[in-house]
Amino acid sequence: MELRHLRYFVAVAEESHITRAAERLGLQQPPLSQQMKALERELGVQLLRRRPRGVELTAAGRSFLADARAVLAQAEHAVAGARRTARGEQGQICIGFTSSAPFHPLVPRLIRTFRETFPGVAATLEEGGTLELVDGVQRETVDVAVVRTPVEADGLVVHPLLAEPMVVALPRAHGLAGGAAGASLSLKALAGETFILYRRRSGPGLYDAIIGACRAAGFSPAVGQEVPRIVSTLNLVAAGLGLSLVPQSLARMQMDGVVYRRLKGRPTPTAPLLLVARRGDPSATVRQFLSLARKAAKSFAP
Amino acid sequence: MELRHLRYFVAVAEESHITRAAERLGLQQPPLSQQMKALERELGVQLLRRRPRGVELTAAGRSFLADARAVLAQAEHAVAGARRTARGEQGQICIGFTSSAPFHPLVPRLIRTFRETFPGVAATLEEGGTLELVDGVQRETVDVAVVRTPVEADGLVVHPLLAEPMVVALPRAHGLAGGAAGASLSLKALAGETFILYRRRSGPGLYDAIIGACRAAGFSPAVGQEVPRIVSTLNLVAAGLGLSLVPQSLARMQMDGVVYRRLKGRPTPTAPLLLVARRGDPSATVRQFLSLARKAAKSFAP
DNA sequence: ATTTGCCATATCCAAAACATATGGATTTCG
DNA sequence: CGAAATCCATATGTTTTGGATATGGCAAAT
Numbered sequence: 168m169e170l171r172h173l174r175y176f177v178a179v180a181e182e183s184h185i186t187r188a189a190e191r192l193g194l195q196q197p198p199l200s201q202q203m204k205a206l207e208r209e210l211g212v213q214l215l216r217r218r219p220r221g222v223e224l225t226a227a228g229r230s231f232l233a234d235a236r237a238v239l240a241q242a243e244h245a246v247a248g249a250r251r252t253a254r255g256e257q258g259q260i261c262i263g264f265t266s267s268a269p270f271h272p273l274v275p276r277l278i279r280t281f282r283e284t285f286p287g288v289a290a291t292l293e294e295g296g297t298l299e300l301v302d303g304v305q306r307e308t309v310d311v312a313v314v315r316t317p318v319e320a321d322g323l324v325v326h327p328l329l330a331e332p333m334v335v336a337l338p339r340a341h342g343l344a345g346g347a348a349g350a351s352l353s354l355k356a357l358a359g360e361t362f363i364l365y366r367r368r369s370g371p372g373l374y375d376a377i378i379g380a381c382r383a384a385g386f387s388p389a390v391g392q393e394v395p396r397i398v399s400t401l402n403l404v405a406a407g408l409g410l411s412l413v414p415q416s417l418a419r420m421q422m423d424g425v426v427y428r429r430l431k432g433r434p435t436p437t438a439p440l441l442l443v444a445r446r447g448d449p450s451a452t453v454r455q456f457l458s459l460a461r462k463a464a465k466s467f468a469p
Numbered sequence: 470m471e472l473r474h475l476r477y478f479v480a481v482a483e484e485s486h487i488t489r490a491a492e493r494l495g496l497q498q499p500p501l502s503q504q505m506k507a508l509e510r511e512l513g514v515q516l517l518r519r520r521p522r523g524v525e526l527t528a529a530g531r532s533f534l535a536d537a538r539a540v541l542a543q544a545e546h547a548v549a550g551a552r553r554t555a556r557g558e559q560g561q562i563c564i565g566f567t568s569s570a571p572f573h574p575l576v577p578r579l580i581r582t583f584r585e586t587f588p589g590v591a592a593t594l595e596e597g598g599t600l601e602l603v604d605g606v607q608r609e610t611v612d613v614a615v616v617r618t619p620v621e622a623d624g625l626v627v628h629p630l631l632a633e634p635m636v637v638a639l640p641r642a643h644g645l646a647g648g649a650a651g652a653s654l655s656l657k658a659l660a661g662e663t664f665i666l667y668r669r670r671s672g673p674g675l676y677d678a679i680i681g682a683c684r685a686a687g688f689s690p691a692v693g694q695e696v697p698r699i700v701s702t703l704n705l706v707a708a709g710l711g712l713s714l715v716p717q718s719l720a721r722m723q724m725d726g727v728v729y730r731r732l733k734g735r736p737t738p739t740a741p742l743l744l745v746a747r748r749g750d751p752s753a754t755v756r757q758f759l760s761l762a763r764k765a766a767k768s769f770a771p
Numbered sequence: 772a773t774t775t776g777c778c779a780t781a782t783c784c785a786a787a788a789c790a791t792a793t794g795g796a797t798t799t800c801g
Numbered sequence: 802c803g804a805a806a807t808c809c810a811t812a813t814g815t816t817t818t819g820g821a822t823a824t825g826g827c828a829a830a831t
Contacts, residue, residue: 168544197811201788201810202789204810210551217809219796222809227554230559230560241540246533249536250529252532253527257532258528488778497821520777521777775831778827781825783820785820787817790814792813797808800805
């Protein structure tokens with residue numbers, strides 16, 4: 168039995184007339200009569216009762232008609248689903264991000280926009296460290312990851328979304344913490360201070376950017392502590408163990424004992440927002456996500 | 470797209486290998502490769518990614534695989550359903566019966582047995598007068614009907630199930646109502662009494678059987694009232710308007726003011742239990758019901 | 772560099788689907 | 802009541818399709 172048989176049978180059943188059904192199907196009456204007989208022979212069931220003026224359905228034919236329609240509808244659904252998936256309108260995606268990434272408003276907006284635009288795609292979220300996420304993208308447990316520091320790994324590409332300025336996070340009791348909230352500090356003013364930095368081996372890009380900027384300002388920063396997560400630097404700053412440079416968006420996280428100051432003068436280190444994906448031909452849902460991310464970053468008003 | 474394409478695709482997807490899938494399907498690798506390409510061309514979607522060592526599914530292919538399996542399962546279900554219906558194991562049947570028929574224990578037992586034996590058949594019940602039911606069978610709103618009196622109508626056949634003796638229903642205060650409950654009366658003893666009968670035009674068979682039995686006993690009964698339902702005769706007997714002859718099974722219905730007495734001697738009129746169906750080729754469910762009814766009647770222990 | 776393993780292409784043939792011509796049975800109509 | 806009409810089934814021929822066989826191309830394995 169083929170779908171052709173079901174299509175022919177449904178037409179015959181609906182017309183109660185083989186000749187009219189043949190016309191509707193675009194073929195002649197004798198082949199349709201033969202196809203109906205072949206179907207009945209294969210099933211071993213009489214589906215039609217032939218009359219001098221057309222045909223009528225047997226009870227088995229009536230039962231079969233309902234199911235035949237369901238099969239044809241299901242087949243259409245299968246085709247439509249494959250096409251939607253091919254267009255990226257349906258499927259699944261795993262989106263990873265570091266603990267600090269969502270502090271930038273672009274990230275939650277991107278995820279929300281993607282879910283609204285592609286309700287047929289099942290999007291799952293995965294928070295983790297940069298190295299964890301990069302590893303996950305490589306092992307295909309994560310599809311894309313939003314990270315803060317440039318990484319290099321085999322088989323991956325990094326798409327920069329934007330770069331935001333970094334700001335100084337100071338213990339509230341620190342001498343430099345005085346003055347209005349809008350005050351700025353020069354990088355040189357931080358010479359001699361103890362720095363708490365996001366550790367180099369977790370993401371060398373950010374670390375090196377900070378070191379480079381300090382050197383350009385004429386000093387080598389004294390690094391007191393290295394932490395595995397950017398967010399963790401704030402805990403130590405609050406504890407009075409030193410100061411840190413963090414992405415400006417983290418200033419949204421008000422913490423007891425921490426004040427933020429902009430940096431003035433040049434060069435001001437920046438913290439990028441990056442999208443990591445596998446190199447090569449991504450699935451349609453990943454392509455859609457990357458496209459949406461680029462669009463969102465472009466239209467983001469700082 | 471045909472079911473063949475789906476069967477081929479599912480095999481290829483499960484084997485991840487066109488040559489092995491071809492072996493499993495009983496054909497050669499080149500035609501299978503061509504069929505897969507034809508399917509992808511028709512859908513306008515790439516379902517398979519060809520590799521030097523086998524194939525893998527695209528995201529659209531994975532989506533399509535799930536749906537393809539569902540279509541094939543649904544097609545199997547359609548075939549199985551048509552076959553069950555053809556065997557009478559699935560479908561529907563409308564069973565009619567007069568208000569007096571279920572008093573005989575065969576009738577509820579038959580209905581219960583049928584429902585238990587064919588749970589896949591939706592059985593509906595329809596109570597009505599004999600003429601109503603006969604009309605319903607003719608107009609195909611009822612499939613079979615259990616009635617009490619022989620009928621003749623175009624296009625119908627009557628299958629007798631059994632015949633049970635009739636008994637005398639007397640008002641409790643009647644002179645003949647004395648004596649032990651097990652006492653019998655001769656039909657001749659009822660000469661001169663007022664009879665309440667189930668009206669002739671509702672079912673002439675029972676009426677004529679009673680008249681014939683009385684004549685054979687040497688008298689013509691005085692008919693006081695004629696009623697449209699056998700059950701209604703008991704109401705009038707209870708009211709003291711006369712006596713009636715009713716099927717023995719109605720004695721199960723204890724009514725205030727009515728006592729029942731067996732008849733002794735010959736001939737004793739009997740009340741048949743009859744099954745009415747359409748002449749010609751009935752549906753499989755009706756055939757199953759008729760067969761079960763005949764079997765139930767045969768094995769019924771009086 | 773060669774071999775292996777896999778899928779794709781080319782060509783041919785048998786089977787299946789469909790077209791055309793015609794037959795048979797029942798109903799409708801004059 | 803006989804002829805015509807209407808419908809589905811059968812017979813025969815043609816076209817299309819599915820599958821077999823032979824072979825090619827490409828990437829990975831050895």
